[in-house]
Amino acid sequence: MTYLHGLFWLCALALGHTFVGYPAWVVAKARWGPRPVRRGEWTPTVSIVVAVHNAGAQAEARLANLAALDYPPGLIDIVVVCDGCEDDSAERCRRFGDERVRVLEFVRRRGKAACLNDAIAAARGEVLLMLDVRQRLEPQALRELVANLADPEVGVVGGELCFEDPETGFARSVDAYWRYETLIRRSESTSGSMIGVSGALYAMRREVFQPLPEGTVLDDVLVPMRAARAGWRVVFEPGARAWDRPSTEPVQEQRRKIRTLAGNFQLVQLSPWLLRPGRNPLWFRFVSHKLLRLAAPWMVLLLGLTAAVLATRHVWCALTLVALLAGVAMVLASRLLPVLGRWLPVRLSVAFFYMNAYAALALLTFARNRRLHLW
Structure with missing residues (x-):
């Protein structure tokens, strides 16, 4: 025995x-050995990138939300990629009436990674703002993110995903888990770098981005990990918030969560250097937090x-x-x-x-x- x-x-x-143990370690490290971000006033040109598939009214609502951002309108362009949409997503975006919006429409469905590669190739901004179509951004979100990029050491900055009205028991559990996860991310950022950001809301310097391998599921982990490998910091900005509604039943959460977690296995398959301490500067954090x-x-x-x-x-x-x-x-x-x-x-x-x-x-x-x- x-x-x-x-x-x-x-x-x-x-x-x-x-x-x-790991959450306690990173919280203590953030408390006793913080690395402050040198935020500053900076208003670069920004390209907002949104990839959609059969988004319908959500795509239109996303554009209305972006029109309300507290940022000089003339410094923003918006690229919406419609990936094999079978509804009127592309037409809704074209009818929106904002000359800053460009729609890239592809008849064949190719996946989010291919869409992001095409959108960023067509983007003009010094900073890239990556968004999902569903969540609602607070007006100051973009300005708060960009302030972190005024620090020359910061390459990627993620915002905070928040949940509205977690009413049911399961929704409260999702909210409790996400608060725990956010504490870890905030502490990782304060003590150095996060290993991932929320795909709902993150920004990066244009020079940070490298084309994604076809079929990549977790761009919001691969992009930050590549940035850290290149010597950039990946930080968290709690003042930039995106609001969503949590799943109210396990079956609603299951498909999304399984795909995201399976994406971590794919990530290691696509980028085996993540498993090598000599090549991954965030190896301990990656293994402890993800693997x-x-x-x-x-x-x-x-x-x-x-x-x-x-x-x-x-x-x-x-x-x-x-x-x-x-x-x-x-x-x-x-x-x-x-x-x-x-x-x-x-x-x-x-x-x-x-x-x-x-x-x-x-x-x-x-x-x-x-x-x-x-x-």
């Missing part, structure tokens, strides 16, 4: 590092199995088994009595359960189809 005891502690320590989370569901499974076998022999194994069973019980109870989702331990248990379930499914999804889905 000695090897089972060793396996138990290996899994326990790895999970502890992933979800508690160990992908392994977490399997470590939880092994932890539970070894704890069950050893529960009568070792008190820590017994306590761990009780904690795991209590977590499962809270997840089940939250489905039967959604009102329990207001209780923090339940929210955290639900978030932990589903994020790990999605990570396990992501590996299976990637193993079945390494090309993933275009969007």
Whole structure:
């Protein structure tokens, strides 16, 4: 049983590092060894890039939202790429009546990465603002992002994705998870560089961008990691906010989250240098923040199995088994009595359960189809 005891502690320590140790380390590093960003007044030309597929009214709403940005209109151009749209997305954008808007329309669906490559090739700005079509930006978002790029060390800056009205129990769990994730990103930025940004809202210097490999899912991780490798800082700007609505049921979150998590496997496949400490300056952060989370569901499974076998022999194994069973019980109870989702331990248990379930499914999804889905 000695090897089972060793396996138990290996899994326990790895999970502890992933979800508690690394966040605590990076928060402490941000607190005791901060690297302030030298923000400044700077108003460069900006190209706003939006790739859409069957976005419909969302595309029109996105343009209306951009028209309200607190930034000199004459310094902005907007490139909308319609990727194999079967609806009236392209026509809605052309009818919007803003001469700054250019629409690139492709009949064949090629994927977001190809769209971004074409859009940026057609863009004119010194700064590129990358957006998804769905979220609502606050008026000052662009100005806040650009202020960080006044620092000559900063190459990429990400904004904060916020959730509106997380009303249901599951939505509250999504919101709790995202607050935890945002704390880590903010601390990574304060202490040096983040390893990724939110695809909903990020900006970069034009010279930072390199064409993306075809089919890339996580441009919001690959672009920052390439920038860090080239010597740029990747920072977080909480004053630049994009607002979205969280999924209210697990099935709504499942498809998006599985695709995103599977994108991490693809990322390593496309850029194996990410796994090499000598070539990836953010290697420790990348492994701790991204890769160990992908392994977490399997470590939880092994932890539970070894704890069950050893529960009568070792008190820590017994306590761990009780904690795991209590977590499962809270997840089940939250489905039967959604009102329990207001209780923090339940929210955290639900978030932990589903994020790990999605990570396990992501590996299976990637193993079945390494090309993933275009969007």
